[in-house]
Amino acid sequence: MLGLAVAAVAIFGQGDRSFATERFIVVQSTTSTDHSGLFDRILPEFQEKTGIEVRVVAVGTGQAIKNAANGDGDVLFVHDRIAEDEFVADGHGVSRADVMYNDFVIVGPPADPAGVAGLTDAVVALTRIADSDALFASRGDDSGTHKAEMRLWRETGVDAVAASGSWYRETGSGMGATLNTAIGLGAYTMVDRATWISFGNKHGYRAMVEGDRRFFNQYGIILVNPHKHPRVKAKWGQQFVDWVLSSDGQTAIASYKVDGRQVFFPNARRVH
Amino acid sequence: MGSFLASLGEAVGLILTGDRDLLEIIGLSLRVTLTAVAAACVIGLPIGAVVGALRFPGRSLAGVILNSLMGLPPVVVGLMVYMALSAGGPLGPLGLLYTPTAMIIAQTILVTPIVAALTKQIVEDLHADYAEQFASLEVGPFDRVVALLWDARFSLMTVALAGFGRAVAEVGAVIMVGGNINHVTRVMTTTIALETSKGNLEVALALGVVLLTIALIVNGAVMTFRATAARVTYA
Numbered sequence: 150m151l152g153l154a155v156a157a158v159a160i161f162g163q164g165d166r167s168f169a170t171e172r173f174i175v176v177q178s179t180t181s182t183d184h185s186g187l188f189d190r191i192l193p194e195f196q197e198k199t200g201i202e203v204r205v206v207a208v209g210t211g212q213a214i215k216n217a218a219n220g221d222g223d224v225l226f227v228h229d230r231i232a233e234d235e236f237v238a239d240g241h242g243v244s245r246a247d248v249m250y251n252d253f254v255i256v257g258p259p260a261d262p263a264g265v266a267g268l269t270d271a272v273v274a275l276t277r278i279a280d281s282d283a284l285f286a287s288r289g290d291d292s293g294t295h296k297a298e299m300r301l302w303r304e305t306g307v308d309a310v311a312a313s314g315s316w317y318r319e320t321g322s323g324m325g326a327t328l329n330t331a332i333g334l335g336a337y338t339m340v341d342r343a344t345w346i347s348f349g350n351k352h353g354y355r356a357m358v359e360g361d362r363r364f365f366n367q368y369g370i371i372l373v374n375p376h377k378h379p380r381v382k383a384k385w386g387q388q389f390v391d392w393v394l395s396s397d398g399q400t401a402i403a404s405y406k407v408d409g410r411q412v413f414f415p416n417a418r419r420v421h
Numbered sequence: 422m423g424s425f426l427a428s429l430g431e432a433v434g435l436i437l438t439g440d441r442d443l444l445e446i447i448g449l450s451l452r453v454t455l456t457a458v459a460a461a462c463v464i465g466l467p468i469g470a471v472v473g474a475l476r477f478p479g480r481s482l483a484g485v486i487l488n489s490l491m492g493l494p495p496v497v498v499g500l501m502v503y504m505a506l507s508a509g510g511p512l513g514p515l516g517l518l519y520t521p522t523a524m525i526i527a528q529t530i531l532v533t534p535i536v537a538a539l540t541k542q543i544v545e546d547l548h549a550d551y552a553e554q555f556a557s558l559e560v561g562p563f564d565r566v567v568a569l570l571w572d573a574r575f576s577l578m579t580v581a582l583a584g585f586g587r588a589v590a591e592v593g594a595v596i597m598v599g600g601n602i603n604h605v606t607r608v609m610t611t612t613i614a615l616e617t618s619k620g621n622l623e624v625a626l627a628l629g630v631v632l633l634t635i636a637l638i639v640n641g642a643v644m645t646f647r648a649t650a651a652r653v654t655y656a
Contacts, residue, residue, distance in 0.1 A: 175519055175600075175602075180618065184615070184618065184619050189603075204519065204600070204602040204605055205602060205603070206519065206600035206601070206602060207601070219507045219508055219509050219510075220507070220508030220509055220513070221507050221508050221518055221519070323618050324618070325617065325618025325619055325620060326617070326618050328620060329617065329618075329620065329622075347619065348619065348620040349619055349620035349621040349622070349624075350620030350621070350622050351620070378508055378509075380508050380513070380514075380516070
């Protein structure tokens with residue numbers, strides 16, 4: 150049936166001529182960079198300079214890495230250092246570079262049933278949430294945020310996943326969907342600050358736990374390895390990586406603000 | 422509720438003032454879905470008619486399979502098409518992943534069983550009326566199928582509309598194979614999903630109302646055409 154469908158579409162669809170911009174790359178990235186509006190701010194600048202269109206597929210970091218490992222993307226722009234290094238070690242990526250960082254926060258309902266508001270220690274806060282009757286909503290989807298959350302739980306010594314279904318709720322969804330669910334349930338959840346600031350359905354929720362250095366959230370960029378995946382547009386992909394790491398790209402990232410607040414902080418090491 | 426009405430007003434305003442982004446999204450939705458429905462009809466009508474009109478071994482099994490495939494979950498179809506079109510997949514060299522063509526392929530697969538199964542039902546019923554006549558005139562199988570499809574053409578428009586409704590409303594398949602890329606593969610349903618995940622619930626709902634209105638217009642247009650054509654034919 151797939152064959153029939155492809156044949157029929159070839160006859161009826163007449164390809165994608167109206168969309169054919171030959172000079173484009175596909176970037177596998179995360180929802181936090183896309184939904185916060187960062188790409189809308191910085192990509193036009195890159196396209197104007199190079200004529201290369203950047204097509205962003207915004208999914209969780211786990212899925213973005215898998216898509217890129219299948220060769221379905223030219224550049225990977227995500228936030229899970231351990232998985233990124235593995236991706237390069239497995240030969241899927243050429244090399245990895247730091248791009249920018251922001252931080253996570255734990256947001257919670259106005260009533261703050263676990264009494265964590267104002268805490269600056271993530272581990273203490275999570276332990277308190279686990280010990281109270283309060284609910285916690287987890288991404289549960291292998292995303293960068295989910296992995297970071299799991300690392301923090303490991304430090305608390307609480308086996309949150311064992312409590313899944315009771316006070317610990319795994320949504321298995323993206324950040325936005327998880328925030329909507331958490332707010333519907335009155336649950337706490339962990340979110341990167343960019344997504345949180347630009348999120349539109351807060352319902353009195355606010356950032357209650359912030360400032361722990363373990364909330365540090367580093368984003369990295371990787372050119373997908375053209376020797377492993379021959380369809381990768383290595384030249385244009387490399388141009389994009391170079392631009393993001395250049396002073397132009399870093400300045401563009403720093404200048405992006407949501408509600409007057411900077412949400413991503415560039416920290417590329419090789420600024421040229 | 423107040424902010425929903427404001428969002429709805431805003432969405433309608435964007436359409437009336439010809440907002441390029443929103444019109445582009447609506448246009449792509451219609452292009453993808455209508456192409457998929459057309460392709461699904463080309464494949465599904467003959468299949469449905471053959472299963473409905475002719476007697477052959479395994480016919481009832483074919484009917485059961487068609488009916489079951491109507492329940493294909495969009496996300497499963499999306500996954501199948503993704504794996505086929507992925508760079509390492511069998512159709513990877515075509516470079517179709519994350520293009521509107523990929524979305525059309527996915528929706529065609531989703532809609533074809535609906536068209537085929539409903540066509541089978543309509544043709545089967547009609548065939549019951551025609552069977553004696555066919556037998557006395559010694560009509561061959563090909564001519565039977567063609568005659569039944571032609572005589573059922575007005576009912577079959579409703580079949581196409583059922584397929585359209587399924588395709589225009591689904592998000593699971595197109596978001597996976599299209600990637601919801603701005604200005605390239607973003608359609609109404611993926612925009613609604615995106616706005617929901619940004620927490621812009623009123624905007625998402627307003628876009629949902631716009632989508633519903635478009636479906637209403639398409640349905641109205643087809644039903645009007647059907648009524649007019651039927652009147653001309655049978656007058």
